[in-house]
Amino acid sequence: MTDLVVKTVEELKDAPEEYREAVSKLVISHAINELYGAQVFDEPAIAYAPTPYAKWLTCRVAMEEYGHHVRFKGLGTEIGIPEARMMPGEGKKPLSIFEFPLKTWEEFVAIKLLADLAEILQVEDLLHCTFHPLRNLARATMPEERFHAQFGEDFSAELVKTPEGKARLQAAVNEYWPYLPKFFGGSKSRNNEIFRKWKIKQRTNDEMREDFVKRATEVAAKYGLTLPEVRQAA
Amino acid sequence: MILLGPLRAAVRTASWFAALGEPLTDGDLADARIYVDVQGVDRVTSWAEADAFLKSPTASLDWWNHEEAQRKELLAEAGKRHPERALWTALSELTSETGDFVHGKAATAAARAGNVVPASVHVAAGAAAQAVYQLAVARLAAREASPFESKFRLFAAGRWPLGVAGSRLVLF
Numbered sequence: 032m033t034d035l036v037v038k039t040v041e042e043l044k045d046a047p048e049e050y051r052e053a054v055s056k057l058v059i060s061h062a063i064n065e066l067y068g069a070q071v072f073d074e075p076a077i078a079y080a081p082t083p084y085a086k087w088l089t090c091r092v093a094m095e096e097y098g099h100h101v102r103f104k105g106l107g108t109e110i111g112i113p114e115a116r117m118m119p120g121e122g123k124k125p126l127s128i129f130e131f132p133l134k135t136w137e138e139f140v141a142i143k144l145l146a147d148l149a150e151i152l153q154v155e156d157l158l159h160c161t162f163h164p165l166r167n168l169a170r171a172t173m174p175e176e177r178f179h180a181q182f183g184e185d186f187s188a189e190l191v192k193t194p195e196g197k198a199r200l201q202a203a204v205n206e207y208w209p210y211l212p213k214f215f216g217g218s219k220s221r222n223n224e225i226f227r228k229w230k231i232k233q234r235t236n237d238e239m240r241e242d243f244v245k246r247a248t249e250v251a252a253k254y255g256l257t258l259p260e261v262r263q264a265a
Numbered sequence: 266m267i268l269l270g271p272l273r274a275a276v277r278t279a280s281w282f283a284a285l286g287e288p289l290t291d292g293d294l295a296d297a298r299i300y301v302d303v304q305g306v307d308r309v310t311s312w313a314e315a316d317a318f319l320k321s322p323t324a325s326l327d328w329w330n331h332e333e334a335q336r337k338e339l340l341a342e343a344g345k346r347h348p349e350r351a352l353w354t355a356l357s358e359l360t361s362e363t364g365d366f367v368h369g370k371a372a373t374a375a376a377r378a379g380n381v382v383p384a385s386v387h388v389a390a391g392a393a394a395q396a397v398y399q400l401a402v403a404r405l406a407a408r409e410a411s412p413f414e415s416k417f418r419l420f421a422a423g424r425w426p427l428g429v430a431g432s433r434l435v436l437f
Binding site for chain 2: 078082083084085086087088089090091092094095097098101178181182185
């Protein structure tokens with residue numbers, strides 16, 4: 032393992048090309064997926080929120096998610112990534128979950144409960160990143176991601192108070208859960224190997240996926256929910 | 266940000282959440298009547314009371330939907346007046362900047378009040394940032410007499426208009 036530490040955007044220019052490429056891939060991925068998440072889930076959810084309290088809370092969550100995109104895009108611009116590569120439509124495809132538009136409030140709550148937990152794990156894996164601007168951005172994002180997951184828990188607690196609400200929420204979990212373990216990529220990912228070589232990320236995709244499934248199962252059980260069986264990606 | 270410079274400055278100098286729960290002044294009542302044509306104004310005096318109102322069936326979604334319809338109409342008008350990229354860049358940058366700023370102000374107000382649920386700070390910040398966004402759209406549409414002007418004035422005076430219940434505006 033190589034112990035290269037890159038403390039500034041300036042220092043990145045002198046880092047090996049493989050390191051620079053790896054950092055760029057991660058920044059692009061986060062910039063695109065934060066924007067997709069905000070556009071496909073958070074902003075449309077405002078209309079489905081059942082009370083002014085829930086609407087304004089969702090407004091704030093949506094703004095924070097857009098803010099995450101702005102931050103990652105800002106870092107990407109600093110390190111020389113063309114803006115078009117960090118926006119939908121160019122190059123990198125978004126995660127498959129974004130192909131299914133939001134239809135109900137319960138779907139949004141399920142996404143916040145579980146998909147934002149997946150996001151927390153991704154951000155956690157950047158907290159010791161050897162590229163310090165990315166590490167610092169992860170640290171700034173983490174409190175908001177934790178709040179978004181808590182949003183999912185708080186509204187799950189509300190929904191499961193009635194049998195009908197619990198059934199609708201479970202149906203939403205059943206629909207979206209199969210897409211979530213795939214967030215963590217393939218078991219034999221060359222990208223992940225490079226990320227870990229340079230200590231940009233810490234864990235293998237399988238380690239993260241296993242941790243995610245364990246934590247998601249625990250959080251779902253708190254609200255009497257179950258996760259459907261999913262055949263894992265190779 | 267050239268398009269929304271004066272609003273950006275007004276956001277920075279507003280007294281966000283500084284007068285929550287305080288007795289209403291003649292100025293508050295005047296702005297309230299311009300904002301919403303209602304029979305009266307009810308005052309909420311605590312964060313807990315505000316939360317309870319916002320979660321209750323009494324808080325009208327009709328008013329929310331009415332403002333959403335106005336916003337969409339104004340956005341369509343603004344879209345005719347400004348190039349698409351400039352419009353969305355100006356709105357996105359203002360919203361991003363405002364969100365964090367008003368969140369800090371809401372957190373400060375909540376800390377002073379004490380015993381405020383953390384989510385309530387997010388709700389307040391969401392409400393304030395939405396008000397700024399609504400006013401931004403109105404100004405970009407060159408709509409001078411928009412009710413979003415008086416809504417912003419209420420926030421700038423340290424208040425939080427929570428919504429409409431029946432024929433009354435509820436103000437924190």
